[in-house]
Amino acid sequence: xxxxxxxxxxxxxxxxxxxxxxxxxxxxxxxxxxxxxxxxxxxxxxxxxxxxxxxxxxxxxxxxxxxxxxxxxxxxxxxxxxxxxxxxxxxxxxxxxxxxxxxxxxxxxxxxxxxxxxxxxxxxxxxxxxxxxxxxxxxxxxxxxxxxxxxxxxxxxxxxxxxxxxxxxxxxxxxxxxxxxxxxxxxxxxxxxxxxxxxxxxxxxxxxxxxxxxxxxxxxxxxxxxxxxxxxxxxxxxxxxxxxxxxxxxxxxxxxxxxxxxxxxxxxxxxxxxxxxxxxxx
Amino acid sequence: xxxxxxxxxxxxxxxxxxxxxxxxxxxxxxxxxxxxxxxxxxxxxxxxxxxxxxxxxxxxxxxxxxxxxxxxxxxxxxxxxxxxxxxxxxxxxxxxxxxxxxxxxxxxxxxxxxxxxxxxxxxxxxxxxxxxxxxxxxxxxxxxxxxxxxxxxxxxxxxxxxxxxxxxxxxxxxxxxxxxxxxxxxxxxxxxxxxxxxxxxxxxxxxxxxxxxxxxxxxxxxxxxxxxxxxxxxxxxxxxxxxxxxxxxxxxxxxxxxxxx
Numbered sequence: 317x318x319x320x321x322x323x324x325x326x327x328x329x330x331x332x333x334x335x336x337x338x339x340x341x342x343x344x345x346x347x348x349x350x351x352x353x354x355x356x357x358x359x360x361x362x363x364x365x366x367x368x369x370x371x372x373x374x375x376x377x378x379x380x381x382x383x384x385x386x387x388x389x390x391x392x393x394x395x396x397x398x399x400x401x402x403x404x405x406x407x408x409x410x411x412x413x414x415x416x417x418x419x420x421x422x423x424x425x426x427x428x429x430x431x432x433x434x435x436x437x438x439x440x441x442x443x444x445x446x447x448x449x450x451x452x453x454x455x456x457x458x459x460x461x462x463x464x465x466x467x468x469x470x471x472x473x474x475x476x477x478x479x480x481x482x483x484x485x486x487x488x489x490x491x492x493x494x495x496x497x498x499x500x501x502x503x504x505x506x507x508x509x510x511x512x513x514x515x516x517x518x519x520x521x522x523x524x525x526x527x528x529x530x531x532x533x534x535x536x537x538x539x540x541x542x543x544x545x546x547x548x549x550x551x552x553x554x555x556x557x558x559x560x561x562x563x564x565x566x567x568x569x570x571x572x573x574x575x576x577x578x579x580x581x582x583x584x585x586x587x588x589x590x591x592x593x594x595x596x597x598x
Numbered sequence: 599x600x601x602x603x604x605x606x607x608x609x610x611x612x613x614x615x616x617x618x619x620x621x622x623x624x625x626x627x628x629x630x631x632x633x634x635x636x637x638x639x640x641x642x643x644x645x646x647x648x649x650x651x652x653x654x655x656x657x658x659x660x661x662x663x664x665x666x667x668x669x670x671x672x673x674x675x676x677x678x679x680x681x682x683x684x685x686x687x688x689x690x691x692x693x694x695x696x697x698x699x700x701x702x703x704x705x706x707x708x709x710x711x712x713x714x715x716x717x718x719x720x721x722x723x724x725x726x727x728x729x730x731x732x733x734x735x736x737x738x739x740x741x742x743x744x745x746x747x748x749x750x751x752x753x754x755x756x757x758x759x760x761x762x763x764x765x766x767x768x769x770x771x772x773x774x775x776x777x778x779x780x781x782x783x784x785x786x787x788x789x790x791x792x793x794x795x796x797x798x799x800x801x802x803x804x805x806x807x808x809x810x811x812x813x814x815x816x817x818x819x820x821x822x823x824x825x826x827x828x829x830x831x832x833x834x835x836x837x838x839x840x841x842x843x844x845x846x847x848x849x850x851x852x853x854x855x856x857x858x859x
Contacts, residue, residue: 341652341681342667366681367729390726392665393628397726404724416713418728419651420690423682439690441736442762442776446728449718465775495652495667497681527680542859550669556857557664597859 317488317531322538322586325510326352329535330361330476335383337364337474337506338371341497342392342555345547346480347371348540348587349512354378355582364474366422366498370546370563373397374581376412377573385415385472387422394560398567408570415451421469425453426498428471429505440465477506480544481529482551483520484513488531491520494550500527508535512543514552542591556596602808604834606746606787609806611637611842612834614698614744614785622695623647625688625734628666630744631698636662637842649688651730653679662849670852685730689737692777697738699731699761700745703753706799706820707770708743708763708781710735711756718758728760735761740782747786749819764798771798788814789831794823804829 320328330336330353338346350371353361362383363372370391375381377399389400403412417425424436440456447454453470479499483491490511492499503509511529516539522528543549546556566576584590591597604612607630614634618624620643626635632650636659639646648657652667656676663671672678679687688694701710702725712731716722735741741763745751763781764771771780780798784791789805801823802814807830815822834842 342665343652343669343672386727388726388729389724392667394664396724401724405721416727418732419681419730420685420733423685427682438686438733439737439777440775441732442771442774443759443765444728444732444762445713445718445759446732494669494672495654495678497652497667500680501682545857545859548669548857550672553857553859554669555665557668557853558856560664561853591859596857 317484318534318536319488320536320538322348322352322512322540325536325538326356329508329510330358332358333360334475335362335364337477337502339365339477339479339497339499339502340544340547341366341495341499343495343497343548343550344480344492344499344544345369345371346478346512346543347545347547348543349478349480349510350375351581351587351590353380354577364472366419367392368397368400370397370560373399373567374577376400376403377409377567378577379409381412382410383413383415385417387417387419391560391564394564399573402570415453416446416449417469418446421454421467422472423498423501425469425472426501426505428469429473430501433471435468435470438467438469440467472505474502474506476508476510477502478510479503480512480549482514482549483517484511484537484539485517485520488534488537489520490529490534490537491522492527492529496527500529503529503533509533510536512538512540514541514543514549515539540587542597543587545591545596602833604839608839608842609834610744610785610787612838613790613831614742615641617742617783617785618643618646618696621645623649623693624696624698625649625651625694625738627698627700628663629700631700632662633842633845634744635698636845637838640841640845641838649684649694651681651684653681653684655679655688660848661852662845664853685733689733692737694738695740697734697741697778699734699741699743701743701760703751703756704743704745704784705753705756707765707767708784708793708800709756709759709765710743710761710763711758713758713760715757731761735763736776736778738778740779743781743784745784745786747788747814747817749817752817753819764793767798769798788817799823801825802828804831806831807833
């Protein structure tokens with residue numbers, strides 16, 4: 317098992333200019349890992365995520381990214397991701413090139429990537445402008461059997477996928493449960509897989525059909541309790557909806573955002589200190 | 599609020615909830631659609647099946663989720679499936695009766711924009727984007743739309759067409775091969791609009807108490823057509839209001855709760 321400190325995992329496997337997917341659909345978002353990427357000042361990343369969420373708002377605002385592949389970029393139930401918007405609308409802190417899809421397209425793109433296929437398929441949705449944007453990675457094709465109209469979506473194969481999960485066992489197998497989003501597909505599509513987990517256990521608490529990533533798929537594991545906060549880990553702690561609402565004000569202003577990141581991320585060594593600073597843990 | 603005894607959001611939510619029949623399989627979005635679906639489930643439609651795009655099927659939350667993937671949705675679901683399956687096995691396979699959408703802009707044929715205001719490459723306002731909407735709009739058997747009505751949101755021409763309604767109208771959608779029937783009703787803060795049976799153009803078919811046709815026209819960015827007979831929609835009844843307000847109060851308390859690890 318490639319158990320190591322998170323700092324070492326990011327230092328070793330995440331490089332400037334790579335395509336990096338931090339997945340987890342609302343649930344199990346790897347915030348601790350994202351913060352470590354910010355601390356280590358990675359630049360010109362091509363970030364990939366269905367829902368950029370606060371973690372990409374932070375990474376974009378701190379200048380880690382030059383490209384973004386995504387399908388829905390808001391603060392769920394709250395409003396805009398102000399740092400994402402500022403990058404797109406005003407090029408601050410740098411221009412951000414967008415590749416956008418629908419959720420369904422991204423789901424099949426990850427699945428294709430995980431399956432060793434060059435593209436995934438959906439039944440064609442009725443005409444929209446999404447297929448017409450510059451560099452759209454979708455093409456209309458015809459089914460060779462029925463003639464039905466379909467959309468081919470270019471596969472997504474991130475250089476690195478980073479997940480947060482509940483448990484790793486002594487052999488290095490990883491358990492994910494609850495809302496799983498496209499985490500498994502993003503993991504299987506990647507060239508390298510880094511996972512942070514809530515805890516190391518002797519034996520996984522897993523049903524026979526649970527989502528387990530066997531150890532040989534996992535490049536590096538780091539034990540980071542609370543590593544998904546302010547997202548959540550089913551069975552461990554819940555989503556901090558109050559924090560998500562508070563983020564709207566913090567991120568609205570460039571200076572306030574920078575100050576907040578300086579104090580809560582850059583000035584602190586790790587997630588444990590971050591949780592103490594926010595008084596989430598004792 | 600003082601004069602009528604309810605807010606614009608409340609009558610919109612109640613009107614939308616009344617559109618949902620018991621037993622329907624409903625693909626739910628966050629915000630007002632989620633409130634309307636759960637109000638319906640807690641009142642006249644206990645058998646309503648709620649699917650959220652995070653993969654939760656048949657979920658019965660007691661408080662409204664802030665995000666599409668709150669733990670409450672998973673804990674109260676019949677099952678939680680990987681996200682690709684929600685879009686392929688459930689939605690694309692034709693297993694969703696009702697899709698529920700909102701948008702920043704709508705046109706007279708019920709096409710929706712959730713992508714940008716202004717030019718795509720240099721947008722005035724960058725909106726969140728497509729999410730699940732293009733496929734929901736295509737595959738759900740029918741679509742309900744909920745939006746506040748103003749000339750800025752009900753526009754003659756969309757800045758970007760993210761999700762389709764009736765495309766250019768007059769049967770264009772049907773001819774395109776989209777499996778679902780498209781928007782059945784648009785619920786606004788003035789009343790409801792429905793597509794004309796032949797040319798697909800949205801027309802005013804119902805208004806709330808105290809609303810005039812002139813006011814609705816003034817809040818629409820194109821010359822709004824009006825149906826031959828206009829239904830006077832009823833105000834929220836006391837039971838609906840109590841249920842909805844309790845739901846919002848429980849939700850607010852839950853969302854204010856700070857997490858401890």
